[in-house]
Amino acid sequence: MQDSQIPTELTEFKPEVGLILGSGLGFFADDRIEVAGRIPYGEMDGFPVSTVPGHVGQFVYGHLDGKRVICMQGRFHYYEGYTMQQLTMPIRLMAKVGVHTLFVTNAAGGINRSYTPGDFMLLSDHINFLGTNPLIGAHSGEGVRFPDMTAVYDADLRSIIRTWAATKGIELKEGVYLATTGPSFETPAEIRAFAHLGADAVGMSTVPEAIVARQLGLRVIGISCITNAAAGISQSLLTHEEVSETADRVRPQFAELLASSVALA
Numbered sequence: 055m056q057d058s059q060i061p062t063e064l065t066e067f068k069p070e071v072g073l074i075l076g077s078g079l080g081f082f083a084d085d086r087i088e089v090a091g092r093i094p095y096g097e098m099d100g101f102p103v104s105t106v107p108g109h110v111g112q113f114v115y116g117h118l119d120g121k122r123v124i125c126m127q128g129r130f131h132y133y134e135g136y137t138m139q140q141l142t143m144p145i146r147l148m149a150k151v152g153v154h155t156l157f158v159t160n161a162a163g164g165i166n167r168s169y170t171p172g173d174f175m176l177l178s179d180h181i182n183f184l185g186t187n188p189l190i191g192a193h194s195g196e197g198v199r200f201p202d203m204t205a206v207y208d209a210d211l212r213s214i215i216r217t218w219a220a221t222k223g224i225e226l227k228e229g230v231y232l233a234t235t236g237p238s239f240e241t242p243a244e245i246r247a248f249a250h251l252g253a254d255a256v257g258m259s260t261v262p263e264a265i266v267a268r269q270l271g272l273r274v275i276g277i278s279c280i281t282n283a284a285a286g287i288s289q290s291l292l293t294h295e296e297v298s299e300t301a302d303r304v305r306p307q308f309a310e311l312l313a314s315s316v317a318l319a
């Protein structure tokens with residue numbers, strides 16, 4: 055991304071914390087942020103535009119608990135047909151304007167049998183099952199060519215969030231997120247295989263953004279909303295409606311968890 059493509063309102067605002075709001079979680083920007091400005095993705099040169107219903111497609115920036123934050127209200131998915139480079143452009147932009155900590159949220163199917171729809175899971179690690187990597191291609195010169203992925207999701211901040219959740223009596227799971235391309239949901243055989251690989255939850259996002267963020271040296275926290283039991287774990291068929299319904303149902307708890315996590319960052 056060229057420096058000339060970066061909106062001056064963002065360089066002037068200097069956001070510190072970035073938030074990617076996943077499926078059904080876009081409300082957070084309106085409910086919790088003292089909004090200073092909005093920039094529709096379509097107004098930015100070379101920026102992709104989200105095609106998923108329920109994904110508004112804009113940056114919202116402002117203050118949250120005294121911190122300067124920038125939210126992606128709507129994110130890009132690989133299954134929409136974007137390249138890995140396109141869908142991680144917002145992360146490069148956030149890093150350029152000063153973001154040092156990134157919160158990535160998503161909706162995910164629960165593979166771990168102790169998970170129930172409506173649970174929240176802190177990502178302890180991920181499995182990139184996308185069959186590609188957002189860093190493939192000419193090295194931009196930002197960050198290292200072969201970034202370490204030993205500790206993608208910041209252990210210290212996770213521990214602080216866990217402690218906060220425990221004092222509030224909020225149950226917070228912690229586990230491994232596996233990313234598939236989608237857009238089809240998984241087969242029961244795939245879910246059994248993913249369980250053997252060590253995955254606790256499965257989704258169609260987050261991993262590309264987290265990889266780029268780590269290359270750029272950002273501190274990353276990932277939070278999944280477990281919206282459904284993964285294929286074959288429950289007897290029912292999977293639908294996008296079920297995913298949205300669960301995300302809607304746990305909105306207030308999610309907002310509380312995310313806002314408090316940002317405050318602790």
Ligand code: HPA
Binds near residue numbers: 256283284
């Ligand atoms: N699989 C993949 N992605 C998802 C799921 C799922 O079960 N639920 C929400 N996003």
